[in-house]
Amino acid sequence: MQSERNRKKWLTIILFLLPSTIGLLVFSVIPIVYSLVISFTDWNGLNPWNLAAGTPDFIGFGNFKSILEGEEFWRVLKNTMYYIVLYIPLILIASVLAAVLLNNTYKAIGLYRVIFFIPVLTSWVAAALIWKWLLSDEYGPINAILSFVGIDGPAWLQDRIWAMPGIVFASIWKDMGFFALIILGGLQAINPTYYEAAHMDGANFWSRFIRITLPLLSPMLFFVLIMCVINSFQLFPQVMIMTQDAGPYGSTQVMVERIYKFAFKYYKMGYASSFSWILFVIIFVFTAVQMKLQKKWVHYDS
Amino acid sequence: MTRNRLAKPLLFYSFASLLAVFALIPFFWMVSTSLKSKGALISIPIEWIPEKISFEGYNKIFTVFPFAKAIFNSLFVSIASTSLVIASALMAAYVFAKIEFKGREVVFALFLATMMVPGQVTMIPVFLVLKEFQLLNSFTGLLLPTIFNPFAIFMLRQHIKTIHNDFVDAAFIDGASQANIFLRIIVPLSMPIVATLGIVTFMGAWNDYFWPLIVLSDKELMTLPLALNSLNGQYASEYNTLMAGSLISMLPIILLYIFAQGFFKTGLQLGGIK
Numbered sequence: 001m002q003s004e005r006n007r008k009k010w011l012t013i014i015l016f017l018l019p020s021t022i023g024l025l026v027f028s029v030i031p032i033v034y035s036l037v038i039s040f041t042d043w044n045g046l047n048p049w050n051l052a053a054g055t056p057d058f059i060g061f062g063n064f065k066s067i068l069e070g071e072e073f074w075r076v077l078k079n080t081m082y083y084i085v086l087y088i089p090l091i092l093i094a095s096v097l098a099a100v101l102l103n104n105t106y107k108a109i110g111l112y113r114v115i116f117f118i119p120v121l122t123s124w125v126a127a128a129l130i131w132k133w134l135l136s137d138e139y140g141p142i143n144a145i146l147s148f149v150g151i152d153g154p155a156w157l158q159d160r161i162w163a164m165p166g167i168v169f170a171s172i173w174k175d176m177g178f179f180a181l182i183i184l185g186g187l188q189a190i191n192p193t194y195y196e197a198a199h200m201d202g203a204n205f206w207s208r209f210i211r212i213t214l215p216l217l218s219p220m221l222f223f224v225l226i227m228c229v230i231n232s233f234q235l236f237p238q239v240m241i242m243t244q245d246a247g248p249y250g251s252t253q254v255m256v257e258r259i260y261k262f263a264f265k266y267y268k269m270g271y272a273s274s275f276s277w278i279l280f281v282i283i284f285v286f287t288a289v290q291m292k293l294q295k296k297w298v299h300y301d302s
Numbered sequence: 303m304t305r306n307r308l309a310k311p312l313l314f315y316s317f318a319s320l321l322a323v324f325a326l327i328p329f330f331w332m333v334s335t336s337l338k339s340k341g342a343l344i345s346i347p348i349e350w351i352p353e354k355i356s357f358e359g360y361n362k363i364f365t366v367f368p369f370a371k372a373i374f375n376s377l378f379v380s381i382a383s384t385s386l387v388i389a390s391a392l393m394a395a396y397v398f399a400k401i402e403f404k405g406r407e408v409v410f411a412l413f414l415a416t417m418m419v420p421g422q423v424t425m426i427p428v429f430l431v432l433k434e435f436q437l438l439n440s441f442t443g444l445l446l447p448t449i450f451n452p453f454a455i456f457m458l459r460q461h462i463k464t465i466h467n468d469f470v471d472a473a474f475i476d477g478a479s480q481a482n483i484f485l486r487i488i489v490p491l492s493m494p495i496v497a498t499l500g501i502v503t504f505m506g507a508w509n510d511y512f513w514p515l516i517v518l519s520d521k522e523l524m525t526l527p528l529a530l531n532s533l534n535g536q537y538a539s540e541y542n543t544l545m546a547g548s549l550i551s552m553l554p555i556i557l558l559y560i561f562a563q564g565f566f567k568t569g570l571q572l573g574g575i576k
Contacts, residue, residue: 009401012480016397019390020413023450028416031427038426045430094321101318106311108318114560115322118329121555123509125527126548129534130328133335133541141331144348173328176321234420237511241534256422263426264516276422283420 038273039063045269056270063274073278076253079164083254084232086168091179091228092221094172098180100213103187117177124174128241131170132157135242157243160251167238167252175231179224186220187213218298226290233283236260255279336360336545343541359542363533369547371522372529376551379441379514379525380507383448387503388496390449395458396488400470401480410459417452421512429516444517448507454499461495462488501562505555526551 038045042063043056067073098116102109119127134142135156143153156166190213198208214221236256239246246253255275263272335343339356342349363369398410428447429438437443465488473483489496511527518524524532530547537543 008480009403013397013401013403016393016480016484017409019449020394020451020455023390023447024413024416024452026431027428027447027450028419028424029412031424031431032416032419034427034430035423045426045433097317098321101314101321104314106314108315112318112322114563115325117559118556119325121505121559122548122552123511123527123530123555125509125511125530125534126551127328129530129544129548130332133545134328134331138346139344139348141327141348141350173324177325234422241531244535259422259426260512260516263429269426269430273423273426276420276426280420280423284418 035273035276038270039277040274041270042268043270044267045263059270063271064278067271067274067278072250072253072258073275075250076255076258077282079250079252080233080235080254082164083168083235084229086165087171087232088225088228090168090172091175092224094176095179095183095224096217096221098176099183099187100209102180102184116180119174120177122174124237125241127170127174128238131166131173131238132242135166135169158248160248163243163247163252167235167242170238170242171235175228179228182224183217183220186217190216215299219300222290222294222298226287229286229290230283233279233286255282332545332549335541336549338542340540340542343539356542359540359544359546362537362540362543363547363550366537366543367529367533368521368524369529369550372524372526373550375441375523376508376526379444380504382441383445383507384500384503386445386448387451387454388500391451391454391458391499392489392492392496393484394455395462396484398455398459399462399465400467400488413452413455425513425516432517438517439520439523440517441523444514447513451503454503457499458492458495461492465491497562501558504558508555 038056040058040060040063041056042059102113102116122130134140137143137153137155137158140156142156146153154162156162194212194216195208198212203211234256235254239252239254239257240260243252246257256279259272259275259279262268262275334350334352336359337355337357338349338352339354339358342352342354342356394413398406398413432438432443432446435443437446469487469491470483473487478486508525509527510525511531514525514528515531518528521532526547530544530551533544533547
């Protein structure tokens with residue numbers, strides 16, 4: 001009886017875990033190992049089962065060396081940093097502002113919630129197409145509005161300096177609602193007695209916001225920051241669609257775009273794999289550093 | 303005091319409306335552009351509202367491109383991948399939440415650990431394997447990788463853990479099989495979270511660009527984002543066509559969202575906790 005029951009239990013475990021485990025092995029564990037192996041080769045990806053049959057040349061750290069010594073990688077990293085420096089402060093301000101607004105009880109709140117969220121629902125391809133047209137040099141409404149106030153707008157996406165800010169605008173527009181909703185969850189978890197106490201002490205809106213809201217919100221902001229940084233390093237569709245083939249003078253070339261091109265356009269599978277591992281290390285290091293730094297500014301209410 | 307009582311709503315409505323305008327102007331421009339004739343696209347000064355409504359863009363998108371096919375493909379792919387994710391994740395989540403066995407925590411940790419590696423690392427080998435099995439340019443190749451979704455497993459496991467063991471034990475004593483317990487107790491009690499996960503997964507699949515871009519190249523198989531991207535290459539200057547296509551591609555999702563708003567909110571908040 002006991003062993004019969006045990007046999008059935010294991011049968012259930014095996015059957016129920018089968019689809020996911022096959023998926024885990026075939027689409028995650030094996031590819032991770034495989035990718036690491038080919039990152040040490042110079043290979044075009046032909047005959048994937050014949051790794052040892054001579055087609056791929058094992059070149060050790062050759063790819064990593066040529067990536068890190070080349071000029072391209074550093075340009076790509078600089079472009080991403082430019083994006084991050086513009087994007088992170090703006091997205092944090094915009095989504096906190098939106099969340100604070102949505103944390104009210106005014107009648108129209110449901111409508112605003114839908115409106116702020118519509119960009120999130122849009123596919124990146126559609127969003128990027130819209131923004132490409134909005135930012136168009138002569139016929140785009142953004143430059144039309146700018147000329148209204150006497151500013152001669154740049155040819156955004158054709159300009160090596162302005163192409164990235166153009167992409168940042170589109171990203172803020174697209175992401176604001178999503179992060180606002182996450183931050184709103186944090187706001188609603190704050191115990192109202194804190195505000196009542198501060199109110200008694202005569203604190204005004206601004207000092208309540210700085211002294212109570214922000215510290216108590218810091219775990220949420222930390223989470224949002226981590227996600228934003230990870231997403232920034234994985235920037236892709238905006239670049240592909242808005243600045244076809246990565247901007248004037250490669251000014252919007254970023255890492256995933258490079259990996260995509262090397263792998264699926266130039267069939268340099270080894271080189272692209274090395275690039276993807278460097279991306280992984282960068283994301284890992286940035287996340288670890290932020291985890292370390294959080295002690296300095298994140299307060300957990302316990 | 304009266305001043306304050308007026309000032310607060312005024313402040314709220316002005317800031318909220320400002321952000322709402324920021325969120326909506328692009329859509330306004332999209333709708334307006336989609337209803338212009340080709341000539342009106344490049345009129346200076348720009349026409350905010352088209353002087354003459356033209357359906358040229360809408361006509362063109364269905365005549366020069368298998369766009370209706372793309373809508374159907376997107377529907378099929380999104381429904382299929384949502385079903386696959388939910389079926390496989392529910393089964394795994396049940397085991398991780400309710401059946402004790404040696405090494406369970408280790409296996410579960412391995413499942414979660416894979417979330418750390420960015421998709422760009424695994425996509426090259428997965429592409430090569432699919433190519434070897436001649437599954438590129440097929441929905442099978444596009445959909446197969448969705449059978450493993452650690453995020454969905456994690457989310458469902460957290461929920462199933464909260465289902466009281468008494469339900470499961472009582473059914474067990476009554477002689478119910480594991481499959482029965484799963485289908486009659488666990489699945490029905492997980493429906494709210496499954497609905498949330500389903501909506502999120504459906505939207506993700508509907509809007510996905512990167513993976514279909516790598517797997518599919520046949521025009522007949524293209525999903526909506528790919529179709530739009532390909533139109534962007536061919537008709538780069540015909541923004542009435544591009545905007546008509548964009549609008550059509552986002553309507554189903556916006557409708558789904560409005561219908562399912564309650565579910566979606568809880569889903570995102572849960573997603574936020576991960």
